[in-house]
Amino acid sequence: MAYLIFFLCLLVSSVAHADPVSLAIAAVAAGIGTTGTIAAGTLALSFSIGNAVIGAALAAGSSLLSKRAGGGGNSFTPVRTNGSTQQFRQPVTAREIVYGDVRKSGPVVYAGVTDNNKYIHMVIVLATHEIEEIGEIIVNDLSIPVDDLDGDGIVQSGRYANVVRIKKHLGATTQVADADLVSEVPEWTPNHRLRGCAYIYVRLEWDRDVFTSGIPNFSAWIKGKKCLDSRDGVEKWTPNSALQSNDYLTDDYYGLRVTTVDQAELNGAANTCEEYVTTENLDVSYTAVDTETGIITIAGDTLRYQLGDRVQVQSGTIGGLTGGVNYYVIPYQRKDVTRLRLASSLALAITGTSVTLTSGSNGKLRKNAEPRYFGGGILKMDAARGENLKNVLSGMSGQAVYAGGKWRILAGEYQSPTIAFNESDLAGGVEVSTKVSKKDRFNRAQGIYVSQLNDGNPSDYPLVKNDTYATEDGSIIKKDIDLPFTQRPHTAMRICKLQLERARQEITFTAKFKLTAFKVQVGDNIYLSFARYGWSSKIFEVLSWELSNDDGAPVIELVLRENASSVYDWNSGEETFVDPAPNSSLPSPFDVDPPTGLVITPIEIRTQKGDLTYEFKVTFTPPDDFYVTNGGYYETQYKESSSSDWENFVRAEDDQTSLRIKQINPAVNYDFRMRSVNYLGARSAWQQILGFDVSSPSGATITLDYGKISDTVLEVRDYGNIADTVVGNQHYGDIV
Secondary structure: OOOOOOEEEEEEEEEEEEEEEEHHHHHHHHOOOOOOEEEEEEEEEEEEEHHHHHHHHHHHHHHHHOOOOOOOOOOOOOOOOOOEEEOOOEEEEEEEEEEEEEEEEEEEEEEEEEEOEEEEEEEEEEEEOOOOOEEEEEEOEEEEOOHHHHHOOOOOOOOOOOEEEEEEEEOOOOOOHHHHHHHHHOOOOOOOOOOOOOEEEEEOOOOOOOOOOOOOOEEEEEEOOEEEEEEEEEEOOOOEEHHHHHHHOOOOOOOOOOOOOOHHHHHHHHHHHOOEEEEEEEEEEEEEEOOOEEEEEOOOOEOOEEEOOEEEHHHHHHHOOOOOOOOOEEEEEEEEOEEEEEEOHHHHHHHHOOOOOOOOEEEEEEEEEEEEEEEEEEEOOOOHHHHHHHHHHOOOOOEEEEEOOOEEEEEOOOOOOOOOOHHHEEEEEEEOHHHHHOHHHOEEEOOEEHHHOOOOOOOOOEEEEEEHHHHHHOOOEEEEEEEEEEOHHHHHHHHHHHHHHHOOOEEEEEEEEOHHHHHOOOOOOOEEEEHHHHHEEEEEEEEHHHHHHHEEEEEEEEEEOOOHHHHOOOOOOOOOOOOOOOOOOOOOOOOOOOOOOEEEEEEEEEEEOEEEEEEEEEEEEOOHHHHHHHOOOEEEEEOOOHHHHHHHHOEEEOOOEEEEEEOOOOOOEEEEEEEEEEOOOOOOOOOEEEEEEEOOOOOOOOEEEEOOEOOOOEEEEOOOOOOOOOOOOOEEEEOO
């Protein structure tokens, strides 16, 4: 007998918005001027018995699955934060929209027991719209991968083998009621279809040895809402932040009902999101290759690669893959026994189409890059629409701008100016502010993101800081920047660094312009030349654009803020040391002097076993340049002469006059070059020596340098296993 049943109802309510972004959105969407209302949705769970009975029934179900018959407790904890992985019970709760690839639980809309309390049945709604896929299920902290469920949804191995059944439903509008649930639970009829709701139906069979702490928590890794790809006109699932932003902006039920979006800008933003950003190499070992499924098993209990990560086979051989060729990750199991597939392109990785594998056993994969702005998250329909849009846009440090009768979706990237203004374009006086207030300044930033690296739970991403800015500010000023739609730590750091650098571009310029300013829009970068301030083609971003009049003459009021391409640069996590946009060009741009007196000397090193290895010692004379020798450094590169690709070598600090290139092949010609980088990041010309080797290094002679060998065994001759006695240990003592 089932104790209770919930009936799913869909209600629509109205929510007014007060913040400026939402007001603008509402005005355009509803066409009613400066204010407006957009309908929001709620998910209502009505029932025929009281809340106290519901709680008692769930508590009773929990006690049935606990070790002590009279004990129990309620394992349903309502966690209402973005990225929620906890199932909960609540009679009325907001509908939720899921974008991208997230771990998700949700409201328990039905719970009951049958067969004299042998089985408990639960229905957990994961999203209130159709989704692409329900993948790996997490039961408490244990992973149930797709291939661990048989055709009837019965778990096949591990702790929950044969006692847990999981059925998945994607929420199509044509969805039918779960046949097993209808068959086994009298109250659940064919009319209980939950159309438009993605859910899992879970049946637990009583076993005191398995369910020792009551009802476990169920969550799932899901691929959420399908979005229209403006580049090909196809509606599909995507982790692309620009396409997710466009979907929320234009959706006429869940979103903002906008009808006109600049397609060229949107396509550009979508392409930016799919650009690859080089990352620090991340190697993982693979331990098995399944040629039937194309699944590669990875060492470790948490998968460190995410969808779309670009990898290569670093060692070992996998039939079907080619060494030195890039492949793209399709996660399969993120927890416990971690596994993945590989696709031959990013597009195929998104659709889940993997490469056919023919052989392989063990070796290493190496991640070398990741998509610039891929992510996802959860939106609640009872939240302010403007705030929801801001959350989605945060995944690409983006903007949604309404101008010229269209919405522009812009990703966080540098836009090269195409328009230039000077004094002749002005139509009135100007206002210039050179500093922002201290309350708007910061030199440290950190916040929350939600990543599979943390099992899909919110966590802090690494701190982004700039010590030079802290010195300028006279103290450490920290700002919290939460990124609910960002799932990679390096992406979070890139976005955070971008915001930190944008905040340091402090000059704002407000003026009335002639109608020549009609050709710019909010979000554009322009060149501005103004001799009074020493500006020659200085880059500014348009923050505000307003058509007004001055004594009856039409003028355009612009608010501009300085910008620089360096704001958007990223170098595998290194901090930016100084403001990359100098405030004035009255002094000439810095001319950086290179190092001089470059000399390369080979050094012969004898190992403990008597073998010879070689190094090159590089000496140089620092330039007479204060901004290099006080806070700057030297960038170095070398390569084999036969190669066309330079390799980045060690960075020499400002007080160094030498460095060493180790493990040199004596039979190979090498090229070496170095240049100065001052503390502003400006670089000198390269100084180089080409075509040297051990025998002829820039005219120098070989220096045999053994260094100081103190109490070192130079040679140990192994005569076999002789009863723990070392024979032939020749000790030479100290050689200076």
